[in-house]
Amino acid sequence: MQKIVQTEQLPTINALKESTSNAWIEQALSNLDIILLDHSHCERKAAGVALNFMFAYPSNTKMVRELTKIAQEELEHFELVNQWLERRNIPLAPLPPPPYGAALKAQVRPHKPYKFLDSLLVTGLIEARSHERLGLLATHCPEPELARFYKGLMASEARHFGVYWVLADTYFDRQIVMERLDELAVVESEILSTLHPEPRIHS
Ligand SMILES: [Fe+2]
Numbered sequence: 001m002q003k004i005v006q007t008e009q010l011p012t013i014n015a016l017k018e019s020t021s022n023a024w025i026e027q028a029l030s031n032l033d034i035i036l037l038d039h040s041h042c043e044r045k046a047a048g049v050a051l052n053f054m055f056a057y058p059s060n061t062k063m064v065r066e067l068t069k070i071a072q073e074e075l076e077h078f079e080l081v082n083q084w085l086e087r088r089n090i091p092l093a094p095l096p097p098p099p100y101g102a103a104l105k106a107q108v109r110p111h112k113p114y115k116f117l118d119s120l121l122v123t124g125l126i127e128a129r130s131h132e133r134l135g136l137l138a139t140h141c142p143e144p145e146l147a148r149f150y151k152g153l154m155a156s157e158a159r160h161f162g163v164y165w166v167l168a169d170t171y172f173d174r175q176i177v178m179e180r181l182d183e184l185a186v187v188e189s190e191i192l193s194t195l196h197p198e199p200r201i202h203s
């Protein structure tokens, strides 16, 4: 078991109800190659999610403008992670996802207009959690170059949370957004309260 050393504190997003456990950090640090492979899948999916919003709501001009940028950035991240995979001779293989994404998606109400609100907030929470966990990898990863890579990505994921939040706030009442974000954040932390046995970014 690796020792978790508390070093430099990186910025956090206070939308998250519970911080990630040391158990996850230990699991991730013992499985850096699998974490990199899962990370590649996460970046590709993040780009896909941004695109899917544009297919579902093509007339929401502000949303389309913001998510065009996010989709491009996530694809850039995808490419960067894939370069790390190549360097380490990790094939771009499929990997079963942890229950996290599906469990969160199940929280999205199926009817208008709340489907849109919930989808924005769930996506924002996933970005916030990615930001937190990439930050933990940046702090604790024993390989300095890889640690720097994680640190470089963190800022974008924090910004992405901000964009999804601002979009929710653009299309819905502030009060409704805050209340729903609070509810979903409780569920998000609850899903992660039991560590998934397979190492993943969101295990
Ligand atoms: Fe990303």
Ligand SMILES: [Fe+2]
Pocket (backbone or CB within 6 Å): 046, 074, 127, 156, 157, 160
């Ligand atoms: Fe992102």
